[in-house]
Amino acid sequence: MYRNLFESHAHYDEGCYAPHLDRVLKEQGQKGVSHIINCGSDVASSRRSVELAARYDLIYAAVGVFPLSAGDLQEGWLEEIRALSKAEKVVAIGEIGLDYHAGTKDRDRQMVVFEAQLKLAGERGLPIQIHDREADADTIALVEKHRPRGMVHRFASPPQAGRAFLELGMHLGIGPNITYPEFAHVLETVRTMPLELLVLETDSPFLPPARLAGQISTSDMMGEVAETIAKVRGDCTPQELLDLTCSNAKRLFGIA
C-alpha cells in the first residue's frame, strides 16, 4: 500500500459522495491519502469546500469561480470569494482560468473573472489552481502578466505549453488522464519536467484511470498515476514520487 498521497485537486462536495462521505473519506485515509484540497468552481461550491475543510482533518479548501461559471455570476461574487479566502484551511484560489472548448462564447467575460481572481490571489498571498482547457496562449499570457504561484490543474496541453508554464515557475497537476491514449502527449512533458514542479491529483469524482472509465473516482487512484509516471521516467519509484509530490504540494500550499 502507498502512503503520502497528497490529492491537490478534487471535488468531494459533489452529490455523488454525499450519502457516504464519512465512509469514503475514512477509507481514503486508510488507503494512504494524507491531504485533499477540495476545490470550488463557483461561489456555492467554494462555500462547501470551506465547510468540508472545517469538518474533516484531511481536507483543505481552494475557493474560486471557474470559467464555465463566469457567465452567471451575481453581483458581489468577488467579495464573497474574498471573504471565503480568509477562512481557516483555505490554501489556494481555484479553480480559476479559461475554457475555450467548443461552444464557449463568453471569452471576454471569462478573462475578466480570471484576472480579478489572479489579483485576489496576489492580494491574499495565496497560490492558484488553474483550469486551462484549449486556452493555452491566453492563460500563459495572464500568468506572465500576474506572475502567480500555483499549479495548472489536470495538465493536458501540448509539451510547448508545458514548457512555458514550467518556465514561469508553475507546477503541473498530473492526473489519471495520462492513462488514456488520447492524452499520450502529456507523457512527453511528464518524462522530462523537473520533479520539483510536479503535483498529483485526480479531479475526483470526474476522472478515474482508463481501466476504471465510467466509475466515480477517489484520491487513492493517484497510486496508478504515480505508477504511470515512474514507468515513463524510469528514474524513481511510485512511492518516491508520492513522497516527493507530497512535499512539493505542502511547500506550494503552505501546509506544515
Ligand SMILES: [Zn+2]
Ligand atoms: Zn476540478
